Amino acid sequence: MNSHRHPGLVLTDHRFTVPLDHADPDGETIEVFGREVVAAAKAGEDLPWLLYLEGGPGFGARRFVGAEAWLGRAVREFRVLLLDQRGTGLSTPANRQTLPVRGGPGEQADYLAHFRSDGIVRDCELIRPQLTGGAPWTVLGQSFGGFCAVRYLSASPEGLERVLITGGLPSLDAHADDVYRAAYPRIERKVAAHYARYPQDVARARAIATYLAERRPHSGGHHLTSEGFRSLGILLGSGNGSHQLHHILENAFVTGPHGAELSDAFQESMRTATSFAPHPLYAVMHEAIYGQGARPTAWAAERVRTEFPAFDDATGDGPVMFTGESIHPWHFDVDPALRPLRETAELLAARTGWPVLYDVERLAANEVPVAAAVYHDDMYVDTAHSLRTAASIRGLRTWVTSEYEHDGLRAGGPHVLDRLLALVRDECDR
The missing domain is CATH 3.40.50.1820 (Alpha/Beta hydrolase fold, catalytic domain)
Structure with missing residues (x-):
């Protein structure tokens, strides 16, 4: 010792x-x-x-x-x-x-x-x-x-x-589906409260999401995507998280020789905030902690999300709806700490017969x-x-x-x- x-x-x-x-x-x-x-x-x-x-x-x-x-x-x-x-x-x-x-x-x-x-x-x-x-x-x-x-x-x-x-x-x-079916309305309320506190972030977040959807830049091997950007909403569950999110957004763009581009500072802040390198099991095991009995968790957060149209960002208009404490298959595509574990995560999502806890x-x-x-x-x-x-x-x-x-x-x-x-x-x- x-x-x-x-x-x-x-x-x-x-x-x-x-x-x-x-x-x-x-x-x-x-x-x-x-x-x-x-x-x-x-x-x-x-x-x-x-x-x-x-x-x-x-x-x-x-x-x-x-x-x-x-x-x-x-x-x-x-x-x-x-x-x-x-x-x-x-x-x-x-x-x-x-x-x-x-x-x-x-x-x-x-x-x-x-x-x-x-x-x-x-x-x-x-x-x-x-x-x-x-x-x-x-x-x-x-x-x-x-x-x-x-x-x-x-x-x-x-x-x-x-x-x-x-x-x-x-x-x-509760099955994992029930957990996320209850979670998305809470997340929506937190996002609405953030925009009420910082209304200037509505336009900023939309501009960032659009830029990321079109460019998909890389930072340290991490793919910066619109989906990944929206996962910054996990910050909104802490006491000062809304302020942290605002500080990340407020210096998102700089003007370079080809016009507006995402600043290095923003890209690094986003990469750091969304990387699972320090805690990969958080992503790999996140839904497994709810597994009990024969029914698989089967990427519950991703499936249940489709029941809440506010979180469908495909149209590109309206305020960006950040997500919260949810893990999705795309996390294992964009994060180099998770990429090699994609198949393992798929098998855990499909696993049945979890012991009752x-x-x-x-x-x-x-x-x-x-x-x-x-x-x-x-x-x-x-x-x-x-x-x-x-x-x-x-x-x-x-x-x-x-x-x-x-x-x-x-x-x-x-x-x-x-x-x-x-x-x-x-x-x-x-």
Whole structure:
């Protein structure tokens, strides 16, 4: 184990060996990385553990600099484990460079089928006794990390002292089609709100989309397309995302010897914002996290999009309708980090027989204290779906708020964590 210090903190790196397939504990293994964080003044104390599960799928745990955001509040009473879920961060990587070691697309898809919340929770249960001596721990799940926490409640509640969820209560039974059928109207509202705030962006976005449709420039091997441009709408789900999007758009064009052209600054901003190189599993596994039972996900976001004419940009008139947290087949054509994984993604989209993730009866009999922040009109996770799930988990207390967007844990971390801890400890009203 390697340890180092940040101001006021001691950080210790842990590497754990876990089975690829927990149903075959003597088979192939992979490595999972976690970073322990404790207040320097309490480093020698016997503190309870808090496990942090990042959103995603496909994102490693956030790399904090010192006691920022919610972490400063957490280390006042917990020893924190920032877990890089399997395939992410410093855990055994799964990307275009490493997956070919598995073989062809079929072998790669079979391998990645183990990288959902059920595998992640089994990892956590192997790791927990190594750190806590067998004591249950508190889990804080952000977004997809909340999906994992609900799976944890379904599969291994004995490992849980309490559960805190932020923007991550999944539907227990919705197909991916249902998820996106609920999502597109929310995205449309977010886009309308952006244009109301920045009406000058209507003409700018249309000019950019038209230019990209006609020219399809390249930036660092990345094809810049009108579809890719519209995916910048994913920014609109965060508290300052509308402002970020506006700043990207406002310097889109410069005048060169042949007239107006997209600026290098804009092209680089768009490439950076839309590249999956840092987190390819987000694209590859995105719809698979909703798979349960015999029905394939079958590129749900792309199919369901056709039910919402506002998102059909073929006519080229009217405001550009940005998209949000949705993955489409064309992502695997334009992004060099995804291009080699196109066939693998196709096989995952066609896959049937996904294990059921949530045990409805067990959740109805839950005895673990649970609190969840549900963000009103969250662009990423449907509020109605979340509230139905909250009502299905015995004893779960909700805090429904419009004070934050989906990134409330980052933007208002100490306050959000304080509120959830008070709810699970029965120290405040709903």
